[in-house]
Amino acid sequence: MSHKQTKLTQNPLQKIWVPWMSSKLSRRRGSSVPQFTNSPTMIVMVGLPARGKTYISKKLTRYLNWIGVPTKVFNVGQYRRDAVRTYKNFEFFRPDNEEAMKIRKACARSALSDVGTYFMLEHGQAAVFDATNTTRERREIILSYAKDNGYKVFFIESICDDPEIIAENIKQVKLSSPDYIDCDKEEAVADFLKRIECYKVTYVPLDDDKDSHLSYIKIFNVGSRYLVNRVQDHIQSRIVYYLMNIHVTPRTIYLCRHGESELNLVGRIGGDSGLSPRGSQFAGALGKYIKSQSIPDLKVWTSHMKRTIQTAEALGVAYEQWKALNEIDAGVCEDLTYEEIQANYPEEFALRDQDKYRYRYPKGESYEDLVQRLEPVIMELERQENVLVVCHQAVMRCLLAYFLDKSAEELPYLKCPLHTVLKLTPVAYGCKVESVSLNIEAVNTHRDRPANVEVSREPEEALLTVPDHI
Amino acid sequence: MTNCPTLIVTVGLPARGKTYISKKLTRYLNWIGVPTKEFNVGQYRRECVKIYKSFEFFSPDNEEGLKIRKQCASAALNDVRQYLTDEGGQVAVFDATNTTRERRDTITRFAEQNGFKVFFVESVCEDPAVINENIVQVKLGSPDYTHCNTDEAVEDFMKRIKCYENSYQTLDEVLDRDLSYIKIIDVGRRYLVNRVQDHIQSRIVYYLMNIHITPRSIYLCRHGESDMNVKGRIGGDSGLSLRGKDFARRLGQFIQKQDISDLKVWTSQMKRTIQTAEGLNVPYEQWKALNEIDAGVCEEMMYEEIQDHHPLEFALRDQDKYRYRYPKGESYEDLVQRLEPVIMELERQENVLVICHQAVMRCLLAYFLDKSAEELPYLKCPLHTVLKLTPVAYGCKVESIFLNVDAVNTHRDRPENVEVSRMAEEALYTVPAHQ
Numbered sequence: 001m002s003h004k005q006t007k008l009t010q011n012p013l014q015k016i017w018v019p020w021m022s023s024k025l026s027r028r029r030g031s032s033v034p035q036f037t038n039s040p041t042m043i044v045m046v047g048l049p050a051r052g053k054t055y056i057s058k059k060l061t062r063y064l065n066w067i068g069v070p071t072k073v074f075n076v077g078q079y080r081r082d083a084v085r086t087y088k089n090f091e092f093f094r095p096d097n098e099e100a101m102k103i104r105k106a107c108a109r110s111a112l113s114d115v116g117t118y119f120m121l122e123h124g125q126a127a128v129f130d131a132t133n134t135t136r137e138r139r140e141i142i143l144s145y146a147k148d149n150g151y152k153v154f155f156i157e158s159i160c161d162d163p164e165i166i167a168e169n170i171k172q173v174k175l176s177s178p179d180y181i182d183c184d185k186e187e188a189v190a191d192f193l194k195r196i197e198c199y200k201v202t203y204v205p206l207d208d209d210k211d212s213h214l215s216y217i218k219i220f221n222v223g224s225r226y227l228v229n230r231v232q233d234h235i236q237s238r239i240v241y242y243l244m245n246i247h248v249t250p251r252t253i254y255l256c257r258h259g260e261s262e263l264n265l266v267g268r269i270g271g272d273s274g275l276s277p278r279g280s281q282f283a284g285a286l287g288k289y290i291k292s293q294s295i296p297d298l299k300v301w302t303s304h305m306k307r308t309i310q311t312a313e314a315l316g317v318a319y320e321q322w323k324a325l326n327e328i329d330a331g332v333c334e335d336l337t338y339e340e341i342q343a344n345y346p347e348e349f350a351l352r353d354q355d356k357y358r359y360r361y362p363k364g365e366s367y368e369d370l371v372q373r374l375e376p377v378i379m380e381l382e383r384q385e386n387v388l389v390v391c392h393q394a395v396m397r398c399l400l401a402y403f404l405d406k407s408a409e410e411l412p413y414l415k416c417p418l419h420t421v422l423k424l425t426p427v428a429y430g431c432k433v434e435s436v437s438l439n440i441e442a443v444n445t446h447r448d449r450p451a452n453v454e455v456s457r458e459p460e461e462a463l464l465t466v467p468d469h470i
Numbered sequence: 471m472t473n474c475p476t477l478i479v480t481v482g483l484p485a486r487g488k489t490y491i492s493k494k495l496t497r498y499l500n501w502i503g504v505p506t507k508e509f510n511v512g513q514y515r516r517e518c519v520k521i522y523k524s525f526e527f528f529s530p531d532n533e534e535g536l537k538i539r540k541q542c543a544s545a546a547l548n549d550v551r552q553y554l555t556d557e558g559g560q561v562a563v564f565d566a567t568n569t570t571r572e573r574r575d576t577i578t579r580f581a582e583q584n585g586f587k588v589f590f591v592e593s594v595c596e597d598p599a600v601i602n603e604n605i606v607q608v609k610l611g612s613p614d615y616t617h618c619n620t621d622e623a624v625e626d627f628m629k630r631i632k633c634y635e636n637s638y639q640t641l642d643e644v645l646d647r648d649l650s651y652i653k654i655i656d657v658g659r660r661y662l663v664n665r666v667q668d669h670i671q672s673r674i675v676y677y678l679m680n681i682h683i684t685p686r687s688i689y690l691c692r693h694g695e696s697d698m699n700v701k702g703r704i705g706g707d708s709g710l711s712l713r714g715k716d717f718a719r720r721l722g723q724f725i726q727k728q729d730i731s732d733l734k735v736w737t738s739q740m741k742r743t744i745q746t747a748e749g750l751n752v753p754y755e756q757w758k759a760l761n762e763i764d765a766g767v768c769e770e771m772m773y774e775e776i777q778d779h780h781p782l783e784f785a786l787r788d789q790d791k792y793r794y795r796y797p798k799g800e801s802y803e804d805l806v807q808r809l810e811p812v813i814m815e816l817e818r819q820e821n822v823l824v825i826c827h828q829a830v831m832r833c834l835l836a837y838f839l840d841k842s843a844e845e846l847p848y849l850k851c852p853l854h855t856v857l858k859l860t861p862v863a864y865g866c867k868v869e870s871i872f873l874n875v876d877a878v879n880t881h882r883d884r885p886e887n888v889e890v891s892r893m894a895e896e897a898l899y900t901v902p903a904h905q
Contacts, residue, residue: 015739227663372759
């Protein structure tokens with residue numbers, strides 16, 4: 001066995017130690033957690049229309065992307081709408097409509113082909129194949145395709161017989177579909193119900209005996225029961241855990257930062273200071289606002305840092321502290337102003353502007369690290385109903401990016417001003433955001449990406465976008 | 471995170487892994503900070519009926535036997551009540567067959583009366599190979615069979631299982647649709663999960679779905695001796711000393727000789743563990759979660775310096791080393807939280823070598839060896855020593871392998887005087903020697 005001198009070099013951006021010699025061992029990009037995927041995974045939805053397949057597809061995709069698994073949805077209905085410009089009525093979906101069958105099959109194949117492109121050329125790791133896939137024949141086509149290409153397959157079947165849930169589903173997302181743009185409500189509902197009947201005739205659910213060799217989860221009645229079969233690997237285990245924690249009960253999530261802190265006032269980052277007088281005012285105003293919202297059974301969460309706890313204290317309600325909600329650790333730059341960072345660590349400052357998401361402060365964290373740390377918070381937020389999270393700028397950006405499906409590039413620049421509450425309400429396939437400013441002045445702590453991010457830049461160029469402070 | 475205490479109730483024929491699951495789940499929950507205790511009704515029966523004669527005791531028409539068994543179940547439930555209500559317990563695992571709906575109804579009523587939530591864990595398995603292996607691993611060594619030879623014991627146990635089969639009412643999709651439960655089929659090939667009520671049940675389900683019983687070994691070791699270690703300094707991100715590099719080489723040789731199939735190697739993101747792994751010449755994964763405990767303001771200090779600059783902190787740490795958090799740093803308690811995903815993935819994996827750090831290794835070891843929060847921070851994890859953990863029966867066999875390269879001792883015992891008022895010498899009494 002060779003004794004090569006173990007010389008390591010630390011990647012300046014992410015502070016990851018890698019061997020000096022580029023070896024085949026380090027071809028994986030460094031990150032906070034090991035990447036557990038080798039083969040790409042096809043996640044295949046199964047179920048009658050209006051069973052929440054697209055809802056699950058989009059939500060799951062959002063979650064996987066947020067935790068760092070490049071994922072994309074391939075909605076076959078979309079391909080169909082692109083192929084058949086105008087939707088007439090449910091007759092298109094009749095099992096004996098040969099013409100339409102041909103088109104639908106072609107759309108599925110086209111989507112599969114795009115899945116292949118996504119995996120092979122676009123570094124995708126998971127693809128969600130969102131269609132009814134209600135026949136064994138269709139599922140065989142997909143399995144064959146995956147087998148030929150070395151992709152893993154995981155089925156998600158949604159089974160629901162509750163007419164109320166289906167009606168609500170139709171109301172929330174079908175009535176506004178491009179298919180029903182020129183119909184009135186009753187027409188649309190009647191047509192859609194006939195559409196569902198077309199599928200019922202040929203629907204063969206995943207069979208516990210015949211399909212016992214497949215990997216899948218069956219979700220019954222929006223999560224009251226689950227059947228999980230043959231979870232193969234880490235990512236499938238995470239998907240199952242996530243699906244078992246989400247729900248569709250209406251609720252609202254409130255996100256805000258602590259009140260303005262003493263360090264905020266003087267333009268310093270990090271630290272563990274208390275609230276400024278205006279910050280205390282905000283805490284009071286927040287309490288009034290929360291009361292006025294009359295939120296049933298509101299949970300309040302804070303970090304372990306003084307400023308969020310002081311803010312929550314003013315609410316007069318029970319709150320829970322999460323260390324995971326602590327602000328990003330700025331390492332050697334803790335308690336410094338941007339001017340001081342530029343003076344003492346100009347190269348670090350530039351590297352951060354080059355890739356703010358992956359940049360790790362020396363002896364500190366990166367946004368990427370933050371996301372890993374916040375994952376249990378997101379999981380619990382999914383389980384909960386009405387929650388107010390009192391946190392910090394970088395933390396709030398990460399949480400917001402999860403709810404609003406923002407990319408790693410956008411995330412570190414999301415605007416999360418002090419003294420502003422973001423009220424998030426899940427609606428249809430996404431999240432409605434209301435920004436509520438509580439009308440108490442505060443410093444601006446948002447530093448935009450400057451035009452010049454080169455290490456060679458002048459200090460003025462670096463400090464151009466630093467917000468004002470004392 | 472729990473308000474109501476939770477009663478976890480196992481369900482299943484004998485030799486279906488109920489006690490294995492009970493003990494493992496209890497160990498996991500305690501490790502993540504949820505006070506949990508298991509109540510094995512068979513244990514109560516053994517205390518009541520001092521000598522086990524034969525399977526006849528379990529015959530469904532043995533009225534005397536039935537009476538005793540019912541009493542034992544009641545006694546166990548009583549202790550459950552005490553644990554959850556008076557002793558600060560949060561979860562109790564009621565480990566028995568609980569194979570009839572009648573017995574389960576009794577338990578459900580008991581829980582309702584006391585304000586406990588109930589979660590059933592049923593294990594269903596018909597694979598004779600699995601059942602046989604189960605009997606070999608844990609039944610033959612049971613107190614019930616100390617006076618039997620293997621064949622006698624197996625035969626008797628099979629008849630014992632038969633006694634339960636006729637009255638076994640598995641959790642039913644329709645009849646039991648309002649209960650919260652997980653049904654584990656064929657050692658994890660398939661799961662049926664019904665009505666998960668809350669966070670703790672969700673975590674329990676996730677955990678149960680990630681564990682397996684495939685034989686494997688977990689190797690734990692620290693990085694090779696580092697330059698900081700030699701100087702008696704804590705934390706930091708230094709490289710290996712010469713002896714540390716020697717250890718890395720020997721570790722590579724050791725691993726090769728062990729001839730482990732499909733070994734995964736994990737390190738932290740600190741230089742010293744990565745340098746150690748580099749010496750193995752195999753692919754490895756870096757986990758930030760495996761980084762050493764953050765000593766905050768005490769990073770890179772010697773204990774003597776900590777005593778000098780932060781004598782109060784130093785004393786507080788000795789008072790409660792598990793919960794003590796370094797200023798701007800972490801506590802062992804924080805470490806456990808951060809390591810939970812590592813443990814979860816270790817459960818999923820098979821053969822793994824984890825190259826980590828002293829405090830981290832103590833946390834991982836405490837999980838595998840079921841050590842309390844009090845013992846954890848004082849577990850001995852010397853440099854240049856590999857711990858080989860092999861799951862066996864209900865626990866873990868540990869082999870300690872010293873790779874014969876000298877290193878400094880970095881273990882500081884709890885000194886006698888932990889008062890803030892103590893003298894410097896008293897504080898520094900147990901500091902290991904260094905340059």
